[in-house]
Amino acid sequence: MNIILFGAPGAGKGTQSSLLVETLDMFQISTGDLFRAAIKNKTQLGSQAQSYMDKGQLVPDSIVIGMVEEVLASKKVDFILDGFPRNVSQAEALDGLLQKLGLDVSRAIFLEVPMSILSARLTGRRVCKSCGSVYHIESKPTAKFGVCDNCGGEVVQRNDDKEDVIATRLKTYEEATSPLKDYYKKTGKFVAIDGNRSPEIVFSEIKRQLSN
Ligand SMILES: [Zn+2]
Numbered sequence: 295m296n297i298i299l300f301g302a303p304g305a306g307k308g309t310q311s312s313l314l315v316e317t318l319d320m321f322q323i324s325t326g327d328l329f330r331a332a333i334k335n336k337t338q339l340g341s342q343a344q345s346y347m348d349k350g351q352l353v354p355d356s357i358v359i360g361m362v363e364e365v366l367a368s369k370k371v372d373f374i375l376d377g378f379p380r381n382v383s384q385a386e387a388l389d390g391l392l393q394k395l396g397l398d399v400s401r402a403i404f405l406e407v408p409m410s411i412l413s414a415r416l417t418g419r420r421v422c423k424s425c426g427s428v429y430h431i432e433s434k435p436t437a438k439f440g441v442c443d444n445c446g447g448e449v450v451q452r453n454d455d456k457e458d459v460i461a462t463r464l465k466t467y468e469e470a471t472s473p474l475k476d477y478y479k480k481t482g483k484f485v486a487i488d489g490n491r492s493p494e495i496v497f498s499e500i501k502r503q504l505s506n
Contacts, residue, residue: 295320295504296397298375298483300474301405302467303460304415305489306496308428310405311376313497318504321369324376328361329353339364359387366395375399381470382477402478403500405489409464416460422447 297320299307311322332340339360343353362378379385392398407415418431424447429436436442442449454463478484485503489496 295372295401296375296399297373297504298379298399298402298478299405300377300379300402300471301489302407302409302412302471303463304412304419305405305407306493307376307405309493310497310500311374313493314374314500318372318501320372320374322374322376323362323365323378325358325361325378328358328365332361337364355384355387358384359391362388363391363395366391366397379474382473385474385477399483401485401503402481402483403503404475404478404484404486405496406486407489411490412464413457413460416455416463417451417457419451419455420449421452421455422449424448 295318297314299311299314301307308324311324314320315322329340329343333344334340339357343357343361346353346357358378362375366373375388379388388399415430418433420429420431420436421427422429422442422445425442425445427442427444427449428434429443429449436449440449441447453459475484475486487496487499487503
């Protein structure tokens with residue numbers, strides 16, 4: 295069972311991916327993690343990606359697909375793609391890659407959360423500068439204000455979690471994603487799940503969809 299998990303920033307993809315990894319023994323492929331690992335390990339694709347990022351440019355799809363291919367070719371377990379594909383051209387490239395590898399995606403699960411809720415979730419988000427632990431001022435505060443529970447590092451609001459930036463991020467996301475939803479609707483793999491509920495309820499709904 296291979297799945298694509300998508301939804302706006304703040305929709306809960308990270309949380310649901312972790313639950314799937316823990317309980318169903320799936321393997322999570324997040325493009326953010328792939329970038330970090332490739333750059334840290336100085337792979338060829340990693341250095342190429344780095345050169346684009348240094349110039350403040352988007353990493354081209356061909357490089358992202360190359361990284362996804364390296365992982366898929368080496369991991370023969372059920373996978374969750376988290377944060378990828380982001381648009382139709384990436385989805386088409388992914389389909390080509392899966393076909394080449396003899397793999398398939400059974401569900402494209404969209405976590406649906408209203409814009410106003412997403413905005414509140416994101417503006418309250420705080421991140422540790424040292425270890426990357428994620429907190430939320432209301433739903434998951436640190437024990438001591440501004441200090442990471444995990445490593446004692448400084449916990450801050452990322453620039454792209456500030457309110458005006460968030461409005462732009464969500465709008466950009468929405469524009470790229472509507473065609474992506476249509477793409478997966480056509481293949482009959484699309485499933486929308488109401489993500490505006492507790493993580494446990496959302497997760498049981500995902501499991502129910504996977505067993506259908
Ligand atoms: Zn930390």
